[in-house]
Amino acid sequence: MAGEGVCQHDELLLECSPWAEETGFERPDAVKRLAATTRTGRNPLAAKGKSAQVVKKLSQEAAEQLSASFPGPLLLPKDELNWDPDYPPQSCRSWLIEPARNKLTPERKTLYIAAPPVVTPGVSFMDAWTQPTTVPASELHEIDPPSTDDSLQYLSAFYHGLPVNMFPQSLRFVPWTEPSRHTKPGGGHGYVGLACNDVCTRIRTRETPDKKFKRQLNLNDLLDAAIEMLPNDAYSIIMLMNFDMYEDDDDDFCCGRAYGGSRVSIVSSARYHPSLDVDEGIDYDHMWPASHCKTFADSLCAIEGLEPREHIISIYETQYSPIQQAVEAARKSQIPSSAKDRSGLWFSRVARTLAHELGHCFGMDHCIYFACSMQGTSGIAEDVRQPPYLCPVCLEKVAHAIACEFQERDQTGKEEYVKERYKAIAEFCEIWKHVDLFASYSAWIQARLQQLPD
Numbered sequence: 001m002a003g004e005g006v007c008q009h010d011e012l013l014l015e016c017s018p019w020a021e022e023t024g025f026e027r028p029d030a031v032k033r034l035a036a037t038t039r040t041g042r043n044p045l046a047a048k049g050k051s052a053q054v055v056k057k058l059s060q061e062a063a064e065q066l067s068a069s070f071p072g073p074l075l076l077p078k079d080e081l082n083w084d085p086d087y088p089p090q091s092c093r094s095w096l097i098e099p100a101r102n103k104l105t106p107e108r109k110t111l112y113i114a115a116p117p118v119v120t121p122g123v124s125f126m127d128a129w130t131q132p133t134t135v136p137a138s139e140l141h142e143i144d145p146p147s148t149d150d151s152l153q154y155l156s157a158f159y160h161g162l163p164v165n166m167f168p169q170s171l172r173f174v175p176w177t178e179p180s181r182h183t184k185p186g187g188g189h190g191y192v193g194l195a196c197n198d199v200c201t202r203i204r205t206r207e208t209p210d211k212k213f214k215r216q217l218n219l220n221d222l223l224d225a226a227i228e229m230l231p232n233d234a235y236s237i238i239m240l241m242n243f244d245m246y247e248d249d250d251d252d253f254c255c256g257r258a259y260g261g262s263r264v265s266i267v268s269s270a271r272y273h274p275s276l277d278v279d280e281g282i283d284y285d286h287m288w289p290a291s292h293c294k295t296f297a298d299s300l301c302a303i304e305g306l307e308p309r310e311h312i313i314s315i316y317e318t319q320y321s322p323i324q325q326a327v328e329a330a331r332k333s334q335i336p337s338s339a340k341d342r343s344g345l346w347f348s349r350v351a352r353t354l355a356h357e358l359g360h361c362f363g364m365d366h367c368i369y370f371a372c373s374m375q376g377t378s379g380i381a382e383d384v385r386q387p388p389y390l391c392p393v394c395l396e397k398v399a400h401a402i403a404c405e406f407q408e409r410d411q412t413g414k415e416e417y418v419k420e421r422y423k424a425i426a427e428f429c430e431i432w433k434h435v436d437l438f439a440s441y442s443a444w445i446q447a448r449l450q451q452l453p454d
């Protein structure tokens with residue numbers, strides 16, 4: 001059964017696109033990737049008496065096997081690694097010994113999620129700031145924004161084994177009364193206050209440079225407020241925001257950020273609104289997992305004058321694998337057009353970014369080893385091409401933190417944990433299978449589980 005409009009191309013790209021070479025990006029090779037998944041930093045295939053040559057050959061074979069479950073980072077033109085090809089990798093070992101990494105303890109284990117702050121009457125002018133300026137109001141009202149409860153359920157599955165709770169206090173935007181030189185004459189809105197209990201934090205706002213929203217909020221100020229609210233038993237807190245955000249003068253906008261060491265993070269849903277997708281140039285045919293379509297990657301490389309290459313393809317029809325199953329699931333779907341579909345699409349993007357930002361609170365840096373939920377991103381178009389799952393390196397970090405350090409399980413227990421976690425996420429995806437990302441994620445997990453030993 002074929003869907004309408006969704007990618008029907010037959011070849012998948014399981015390595016970096018040819019563009020990677022142009023940028024100077026050097027993906028860690030098979031030997032280094034395997035070594036990056038272990039706590040010791042040693043390649044598990046290296047044993048006494050094996051020559052480097054043999055280890056290399058075995059690693060390459062293992063990497064080839066793994067690539068249909070965990071393809072490489074695509075690295076298409078204008079992707080994050082395009083701008084920063086020398087970004088350092090964070091192996092499991094370097095994550096483990098990172099001094100700034102916070103560990104879970106029985107006293108400090110809860111992940112809190114805070115619902116978007118309420119706009120109080122004193123700052124009712126802010127209501128207009130959440131609406132994209134380019135979209136008719138009638139269209140906006142049809143599409144439900146991502147719900148905090150759904151987000152909580154997703155994070156509970158993604159960080160399986162940890163309590164995820166609603167932050168109990170309600171957050172409020174209030175007028176910021178201190179006189180300020182930023183306040184424009186005639187009642188400009190340079191600052192607003194973010195109140196939680198009796199603490200109020202000053203939040204800078206500015207006009208949105210690209211005019212997609214009227215104004216946006218400074219995310220550093222919002223994160224400072226989050227630090228103030230961190231409950232004693234919190235491992236971390238993540239704030240949902242329905243306002244557009246910015247970090248500093250150099251950026252147009254920012255969808256999410258974490259201060260990992262301070263265990264606070266924030267995600268804005270504003271830019272993920274599906275009604276902005278046309279402006280962002282989002283290709284609905286080639287969001288993850290169809291982002292790994294070779295024809296698609298070649299077409300983006302061709303814009304930069306690059307010829308397609310032959311040696312990096314896999315014809316997926318021939319093989320049962322997680323990526324192939326995920327693409328099959330995506331092919332059965334339709335381009336999201338109803339209000340319900342578009343709400344689901346919106347939520348799926350926010351969910352992925354929530355898991356990513358919380359990952360920084362676990363001490364995880366951006367991932368360059370594989371296509372991965374922890375990859376850095378240069379914008380919405382790249383965001384939607386990235387997978388929701390954790391690659392083997394990042395999964396090892398989460399499994400070690402939760403199963404070993406927190407639950408005190410051994411190696412076997414950790415392997416059990418990985419399967420339990422996959423099953424918890426699959427259960428979530430089953431409920432959300434009307435949304436493409438989750439349908440594909442579920443198919444990917446089912447195939448991946450079959451590869452893991454019983």
Ligand SMILES: [Zn+2]
Nearest residue numbers: 356360366376
């Ligand atoms: Zn990040």
Ligand SMILES: [Zn+2]
Nearest residue numbers: 367372391394
């Ligand atoms: Zn990763």
